[in-house]
Amino acid sequence: MPVNKSPVMNKSGVISSSYHEKSKSPFSITEEFILRFNQTKNPKKEEELLDIARKHIVRCKRKLGLKTLGTGRHVHLPTAWTEVVYLAQCKGEIQDEALNMLYASLDHASFDYDHLPALFFVAESVLYRLCCDAFRRTYLYSVEIKLAKIGYLVFLRIFIYFLYGHLGSFKQHLLRFQPYLYALCFSGELYSKYPNIFSNVQCILNIMKIICRRELPSELIFSPVENKDKSKNIDSEMEHLQLNQKQYEINHLLWHCVAAWSCVQKNSPQLNKVLEHLIFHKTQLQKKCWLDSALALLVLGEAAKLNMACLKALMDLMRDFLSSIMSVLNQEESCKVDSFSWAWNVVYIYTTILAEICLYAATSDLQKTAFIGFCDCESSQDILLTEKSEELPELKETSILGLLEYFSSKTSDNCDQVKWTGYYGLVYNLVKMSWELRGDKEQDGLGNKIWQILQKIRDHEKDGRIHNAVNIAQAEINDPTDPFTSYRTKDLSSVGDENFSKYIGWRIANVLSKLCFPSPDACVLPLEKPLRKRDPMKYLNKKQDSMKKRVLRFTIREHSSVPELPLFRYPDFFTRADKELARIIDHHWQEELKIRQNEDAVCEAEERQRKELQEKAHFREIMERREEKLHKQTKPYELPPRTEVVSSEKKTTPQN
Known part of the structure; x- marks a missing residue:
């Protein structure tokens, strides 16, 4: 059975968890710390508590693996998500940074069955803050925008687990969604003027409607006053919750x-x-x-x-x-609503x-x-x-x-x-x-x-x-400046301060491809792990054989031609950036190599010319010394001209 990690609101207004209270560590975020952080008025204590909160932020960033896309030995996403939810209750910059980290992690994290208890905890915490805190405010706050975006990613992930049939043992968590589902039905009056928030809320509502298998009237969202009689039956339907994931078919x-x-x-x-x-x-x-x-x-x-x-x-x-x-x-004006x-x-x-x-x-x-x-x-x-x-x-x-x-x-x-x-x-x-x-x-x-x-x-x-x-x-984007008149360059934002979802689409496409086109060698969402730990070296071969036998093929429909699974993963933003950087470096290196080759060729030509000049000067000195000593202008080992030989012969013949 999954661990019960449902959030509970205490008298002081701080969300806590029974699971977290049982497993406190010396470095965990406690309820007392959150209360002292939000209520203290002493500037010196505020600075001390802020420094402690920043250390918690750094520790959570490491557990979330924001720089490694949620992978690594130091990464433990369920624990990190829970701690970030607690940190998000601290006011000010800690809250903004914690929500940004949570959004970035939910965007790029992989799918794993062990994440489900923490996802339900995050989902219920977000719903509580939206329904019990944000609805009471008369003005729209940036925290509401971030909470709606986080809730959208959380429920999108829960819906993927629903398609795989992994929500059978989480009925109690789904039952606790009912009050929030009822409250979100009346969010149209608050967010109808803000489609960016209202769209996320509508996605959350539709996902909860499907996974809880309860009929939700469409008129209730847009005209709640006229449907009071229909909303009275919601409480009675809470006792008859039925989950039929296998009957859901994608179009x-x-x-x-x-x-x-x-x-x-x-x-x-x-x-x-x-x-x-x-x-x-x-x-x-x-x-x-x-x-x-x-x-x-x-x-x-x-x-x-x-x-x-x-x-x-x-x-x-x-x-x-x-x-x-x-x-x-x-054509039909009456069908607009x-x-x-x-x-x-x-x-x-x-x-x-x-x-x-x-x-x-x-x-x-x-x-x-x-x-x-x-x-x-x-x-x-x-x-x-x-x-x-x-x-x-x-x-x-x-x-x-x-x-x-x-x-x-x-x-x-x-x-x-x-x-x-x-x-x-x-x-x-x-x-x-x-x-x-x-x-x-x-x-x-x-x-x-x-x-x-x-x-x-x-x-x-x-x-x-x-x-x-x-x-x-x-x-x-937390930028108070005017985007029309500001010409300053963008500051280097920290990892986790994201405005768009960069990876969740690829994650969902990868998971759905293995759901629609199953393969015996692929298991993207591992089943629940056994309670007793075993020696990995001793049971390695047995685990591999058992996994091949226990792989479930979730076929939506029978198709005659089923494409194979992708042979390589979709390159993420950082991989593409690294490849582009490598290409640019290689291009500049080739240009630098050509410049060096041209410089070497010029140096060799100058050296060759210098040697030739030295050889000519040396030969000239030899000839001048020969002419001074022998009174001859011929080169060494060179015969005199033929005319000189003939003239010398003529001079010698009359004497003979």
């Missing part, structure tokens, strides 16, 4: 996106056929159960970071989705994926295409936001510039949520992209273009919701 669109990602990983020639079948299932993106659609876009976005055909398929999917949704919304109230989630998630492709794609062509589009015309590069047209223009490109022109052409207070949410998501991500690109000389062109777009939005946009996107993005 064809997600399956083909995973297949496309696997083909890209091993450079398979079947990629074009897979993409053709993927486009054939594009209508599944319009279904009301949009969680699978969000995962499909996430996986296909990872493939689009490496392959241009996958990027085109991703943009074609969204173009067809937007065209069909907007045509229906323009009921039928397609979920569509804005898909649009917002797509804008975030598109921004990540612009930043982290493998080649500059992929980055440029995601930003400009396949139509490299001047009209798509120069967007004027001065006038609003009464009708929506034709959607030509679903790139960042294409969507910006499409959504910004007509926005008002009464416009559909899909329009202003898409515009909000683009501006929100552009501000964060501008911050990420600061100081990067290789991306000066992209950074300058983004800055120009944001400058036009500041000068011509009058919608207050769009200006809120800029303000919230500034609060999220």
Whole structure:
């Protein structure tokens, strides 16, 4: 059975855990320390407690393995996650740094069954702080943004474990989600104006709805006042919680996106056929159960970071989705709230994926295409936001510039949520992209273009919701300066201060590929470990044989042609950076080698010329000495000219 690590709120308002209280160590973070840190008013004691908290931060960074992507002998993620949650209750800079570390770790950590108890603890702690602390505040705080992002990553990981059928022994943890699930249903009034937070909350709600197998009325999220009678039955349903993970099946669109990602990983020639079948299932993106659609876009976005055909398929999917949704919304005004109230989630998630492709794609062509589009015309590069047209223009490109022109052409207070949410998501991500690109000389062109777009939005946009996107993005990156007027270079942020999810998409795509295309030699999520430890050398062969027999094949559907597993892992950001650095160093070394060879050739020529001059001068001295001694100008061992010989013979003959 998993360890019970449920968070408990004591009278002083500090989250504690029964598991943590039993396993205290001299260096653990205690409840007394958190209370003294938050309540002390003595400046000297504050400095001492701050120094202790910073040491805890350094220790947690080492346990999290932030510089090694969660790997190493010194890394123990469950313990580190629990300690970081405790540190996040300390006010001020410690809280911000702890939340940033937790977000970065949940982004790049691998999937392991041993992580589940700690994940449930983190999930329940985040839900408690959102429902019992954040809901009481009249203003939006940056902590709420970070908590929503962390909760999204935690529940995304729990959902993957649900697909593998690993939540059967965690029914008590799921039962404790019920009060928070009920409270989050009424979060629409608080976060409806902030799609970046509301989208994360909606993902958490849908995941809890699926894993708890409880019917949640869609009207309850957007009009809770009219559905009081329906919400009365929630308490009675808590006693009849049923988990049927094996009955959940992913749709064809997600399956083909995973297949496309696997083909890209091993450079398979079947990629074009897979993409053709993927486009054939594009209508599944319009279904009301949009969680699978969000995962499909996430996986296909990872493939689009490496392959241009996958990027085109991703943009074609969204173009067809937007065209069909907007045509229906323009015809039937009554269906805005009921039928397609979920569509804005898909649009917002797509804008975030598109921004990540612009930043982290493998080649500059992929980055440029995601930003400009396949139509490299001047009209798509120069967007004027001065006038609003009464009708929506034709959607030509679903790139960042294409969507910006499409959504910004007509926005008002009464416009559909899909329009202003898409515009909000683009501006929100552009501000964060501008911050990420600061100081990067290789991306000066992209950074300058983004800055120009944001400058036009500041000068011509009058919608207050769009200006809120800029303000919230500034609060999220913890930068109080104005992104439009600040020209200073980006400071080197510490590891863990991330604004985008860089690795969770690749982790999920890798795990889903092994779920959809199982292999006897691959077990991405190991089963629960035995309670009794054994000698690894003694039982090594037995463990290998037993693992091959105990591997579970979680088949979603039977397929005739199943691609093989990828032969190599998707290179992460640091690996690509190292390869690029090695290439640049090798290029400069070759140039340096050519320069040295040219210098050596010049030196050899000068040395050869100097020796020749020395030899000529030495020979001249020899000839001058010969002429002085012998009165001859001929070279040594050289016969005199023939005329001199004949004349000498003529002189000797008359005498004879």
